[in-house]
Amino acid sequence: MAAPSAPPVPTVRGRRSGRRDDTRLALLFILPASIGLLVFYFWPLVRGIWLSFTSWDLLSPAEFVGLDNYREMVADPVFWNAVRVTLLYVVINIGLQTVVALVIAVLMQRLSRSTLLRSLVLAPYLVSNVVAALVFLWILDFQLGIGNQLLEWVGLERIGFFTSETWAIPTIAVVNVWRHMGYTALLIFAGLQAIPPTTYEAARVDGASEVRTFFGITLPLLRPILGLVLIISVIGSFQVFDTVAVTTNGGPVDASRVLQLYIYDKAFGQFDFGYASALSVAMLLILVVVTFFQYRMTRAGQTDLN
């Protein structure tokens, strides 16, 4: 478009240079964001890794101790328990959440696209983890909670949802499913919208049933988006903290002491910042490995649509 108007000015260097090259302005425009990036993303990354090789209680200067923290970590039963508990949480949380969200998304697509319906489904996402945790602490209270009253009416025994070693983690996982299922459903719903209607028409013409259409068309074509949604939600799931801190605070004993809570306890309960940093690095490594394998397995980067 600029070519026809170019002849009067043969070289595009002169007056037009302002349009061609905005380096100075660009640097000014990215300055604040760059400060944020360097000071609050990259510097903490470097520093967090460095701190994991030190012994530091915040008061006296940090002391380099090499791999001591990591040696301690490998021999620390509470750490391994935290890893196990966190994994258990992630499996229950993600398994349930993905299935429920998929069902909701498909139902919304087949039944109604009304904004009202989608808004209602999203509602729990608006309240904080703390609020969600407190509400379920009340609903699932052993004595007075309506949840336990329901169990009794149905003829089952009351359950100490947050006070039993077996139930604490599944309960917390379900509370977070409640908060996030609508959000995840909307993500998947958007993915469903991206599937061209013509593929469905073809299936209908061929007389395929709803179930066959779902497994034969919807699910395979949804794979890249489902893969991305899984990666995002698994990363989030590993970092569970709020709900645990508010409801059980890791108990009973260590039954719900997830990794992030253990890190917090070490740092702010025992002021062992070096060890807490080593635990954080372990968490980081777990996230990197899990994300990498998920990405490979779901082939989230590729689409089957064309």
Place this chain on the structure above:
Amino acid sequence: MTETTTAPAAPTTVPAPETGTTAPPRRRRRRVTPGRVLAWAVMIIVLLVTLFPFYWMLRTALSSNGALYANSTSLLPVDFSWGGFERVFGLQSTEEAIAQGGSGASIDFWLYLRNSVVVATVVTACQVFFSAMAAYAFSRLRWRWRNAVFAVFLLSLMVPVIFTLLPNFVLVRELGLIDTLLGIMLPGLFMTPFAIFFLRQFFMNVSTEVEEAALIDGASKVRVFFSIIIPMSVGPIATIAILTYIGSWNDYFWPLMVSYTDDSRVLTVALGNFNAQTPQTGPDWAGLMAATLVAALPMILLFVVFARRIVNSIGFSGIK
């Protein structure tokens, strides 16, 4: 935001009106099959599960705490009372509060509310503005290292925020900002990679014609940013602002690390404490539910006003 996303697609979907005219009548005549009835039944169960806790919050908040212990199953408030809300806002005397099952501890709810509003507002305003500036540089300005620098920003998406919290706490402590609102706000003030990518997507789609015209008229690139790009992207900017506001309002872990006294305590942290301050007679469930409801209310109101925008944005933000 729907305007900006559907506009470029419009020319390619010329045959759409034809299919559009035949589809609606077919849809209206859709028969009531057992499958659809079942599907609606499942959907209604989902909605019940989703919404029941909200109702239970309200029902409990409007009950007298003492009566809850006698009748915990009534679907309506038991022994209707505003006591829970009165305790939250400090409208009851200590004796009154204790008599009704409260802890009697003075809770400066208004202060926490104010702190939350300040933190969420300042973080949202700064973060969105600075992210928009960067997004503009990455989408509409021509400069040498644009792609390389953008790739570096992309990398930051892979740094889990949770890993940065501990070192950031150390930094905020060194800056002497522990237990201040500024300390809580600081790490979020400058940008999030997500906001930059989100806005960049939309800025790239803004038509170049208006921009070219303005530039030919002698407008500067700065002027283009403020008087063309921003006004034409009000939708996406509002969307990311609302999402940021909700996220900031609901944040718990980071403020928990930084705030120690009422000076900087935000609502989420105050609520988290509420559970620990249980009076000996048993928790003040009515007061607690009233507090959670009041804490959630601003977000619910925001949502009621912007529901369409938020709901529609989630799909796009998730994919792009």
